Amino acid sequence: GDSVTQMEGPVTLSEEAFLTINCTYTATGYPSLFWYVQYPGEGLQLLLKATKADDKGSNKGFEATYRKETTSFHLEKGSVQVSDSAVYFCALRDSGNTPLVFGKGTRLSVIA
């Protein structure tokens, strides 16, 4: 079945450091890919998405590119802030009606 694998956390970075959180997937079809973020005390919220190969999703300085050849959707940010501290979830959806499939989540802590 469909699955998502993302790098184990926690990840601890200093402010302004470069962030990469790796995510790879397996899917039977041609999925849409997502990154969700969960800030402390809040629910998961959509950060960005990409629906086809080579699409780049971006939001709040975060980016991820849909790489079909490597089945990856790595999350990157050039300069993290303390306010980016959260848990980040990679997810896929194989078609419009199927449930989202999530990875385990990666906890990011950014220190000043």
Next chain:
Amino acid sequence: EPEVTQTPSHQVTQMGQEVILRCVPISNHLYFYWYRQILGQKVEFLVSFYNNEISEKSEIFDDQFSVERPDGSNFTLKIRSTKLEDSAMYFCATEDRVITGELFFGEGSRLTVL
């Protein structure tokens, strides 16, 4: 901004007891979901609900689980006889009438079964 609200935020119960987790969806959303996350594990799909019936469910969603929308607003998850392994964070999520893949999640209900 509209949001999904869940109650209770934390519930502690004895094994074998019934638990009801409640969710108030965003008002114009038509698709509803329950997910759960056991500590340190993946966020797992439990069930999806549309047009007052279950549209899909996972293997986890066995006969001990049920969902309903009793009054047209609340969306509830019931666990009839809780087991230790039901201890998890349970997330409600809703989606608007155009399936975009953007689910709006509540803050979660933490269930601890003793």
